[in-house]
Amino acid sequence: MSLFVLSLGFGLVTASVLSVAALGFTLQFGISNVLNLAYSSFMTLAGFIAYWLNTQGLDIWLCLLVAAAATAILSLGLSRAVYEPFIRRGARSFEILIISLAVGVAVTNLLLAFIGPSGFSYPGVQNASVYHFAGLTLTSDQLVVIAIAVALMIGSHLLLTSTSIGRALRATAENSELARACGIATPRITRIVWLLSGALCGAAGVVLFLSISSFTVQSGQDFLVPIVAAAVLGGIGQPYGAMLGALVIGLASEVSAAFINPSDKEVVAFALLVLVLLARPQGLFAEAAHRREVIT
């Protein structure tokens, strides 16, 4: 029983990291219709921006903010410099998917060329305090990561439901042609989303690297499949779905590791994904997801 409770706590941490990443990924897809597989490479980039700043003496949580801002700008730049020209020329979703994969490979290898293959750690990561409560054992960093995830979830909810930008975002995600006809500046909304998703991507990169203690230029890419899985499980393009999908995958993988060979914990999580999609192909949290093209 205690191992089960412990694993629930650990699953919550995994889900928190995953939810931040999956939220940004799915939000951006929901508006732009670009399945951006370079996302994880930009997470890595953000993690290293934060690392560099941290080694210069900046507090890690300030580093997170700066890295998120930098990644937001880079993400918008990527959209404008790479994806938009292809989309204007009529590139299909599959072509954009491959281009995003190419961008991700290029970014990762450029990082490898300049940073090298070695592992890095944020200074002081091993000194986090440990707290035991209600059968759970969590470190101070993990508690902050959970708090960040919760804050971002609430912030996203408020943005989507209580602001004019949020309403425009939802309208564009639902039907961009109709939104444009209603006077919403959809190109501007799309660029705002690239900024938002870039910021979430950057934040996710830093919390991921905090979580894994030691990271390399490959570490973000290792996380791409769970991110996409969480987004698809929740209903691709659905922010609340991504949060729910992250929770399911995070908890399923950690709780299963308590009782089976942990080498198979991802198998359990992805088997669950397949089962859910068999029963509900549009995902857990999607009214409109079934209308959305994922891969053509």
Next chain:
Amino acid sequence: MRSRVPLALTAAAAIVASLGLASCAKAGSAGTAPKAHATLIIGLFDPFTGPDAIFGQEMVPPCEAAVKVINSAGGVLGHKLACKVVDTRGDPADAVPAAHQMIATTPDLVGIIGPSSDEMDATAPIINAAHIPFVTVSGEPSFNHTHLQYYWRNTPSDDATGYAMAARAIALHYTRGAAVFGNDINAQANVPGLLASFPKSGRKIVINLQLAPTQSSYETEVARVIATHPDVLFSEDDSQTSATFLGEYKQLNHGKLPPLIVTNVGMQPDWYKAVSGAIGKQLMTDATGVQTYASFSGPAYAAYKAALLGLTGTPDVQQYFSNTYVMSYYDNVIMFAIAMLAAKSVNPVVWNSYIPRVTGTGKGVVVHTFNAAASKLPGTSVNYVGAIGEQSFNQWHNSSGGFEVAQWLPNGQLKQLAVITAAQVSALQNGG
């Protein structure tokens, strides 16, 4: 559609350029056979990108150091040598075309250091069919009895390492071992030997877990291990997995770790850097490892260190002073050159069979350097004993000596604690 072409080309060029920059590959020349006075190429066929990129990166300094020593002495039979990086990316799907391309486009390729275990099964037959001698550090037990004529291995196989880990734990009177190995073929190859030899005379393996690599968390796995109260932890995982696992172990175990016995994977500078960042440098002294034996003293070791220090433009060569795998890469290039001198030929088909004749035969004059060998050959038989010690290849081209037990120090250096002889390992393998 035509207007897309420049953008597509730009994207493709960016990828190719980044891949090329990352692997730092040097251009090879076209052709099919070594020409008179042509520069002979030693291929470094290993991962230079991807999760195991460190494997290949560690090959470059020793190869260049050995080549510099050989070329400074006038080269081999009128030929200079050079090292060429060939990136396998640690993936058979990439390694197979890379092997074909390397062989097809490098006419003066005379020897290869590699492949790693990542691509060994897929590419060893290709290299062998091209009649290029290759020395691997892959510990795959499936090559213990291979009939590939151009295959050579002078480091122990992984199954022997499992017995050596048990020998160390038995010597220290540990009784409750936890086995936590990666789920890849290389790490798992250690487990049968460990399970066969440690659980005797009241000792037992209290838990045997396989870890999926590079997960964002192993806390549940750590909690399971802690619950079994092990007094020793056996492990082989990549540096990132180990860093995350051990960092979380320390956090959940009140800042402490049990004594840790790792394999050569845990004896690499890359592993030290990653793990010490996660658990702190002071706790690194809990980690000891078993790896190929080397003396770290004597004339061959002095020559190896001097060669590394003679490199210009290679930062921090000191990190390789106690890395037995890097030492073996250096020795292998020297061994190739000496075999060519002994065979009086740079044709790999000719000098391949001279490898066992210039190493560990018990005959000939013992030499520790290329210069010493060159002064004797071809008139006098030589026995090259390099930095990793004497080699003695069996009929399957494997030379497996003893193991050293080394401990990490807080300053990142390794301290040799003990030696496990080949006879001790053999006794455990025979049920002792």
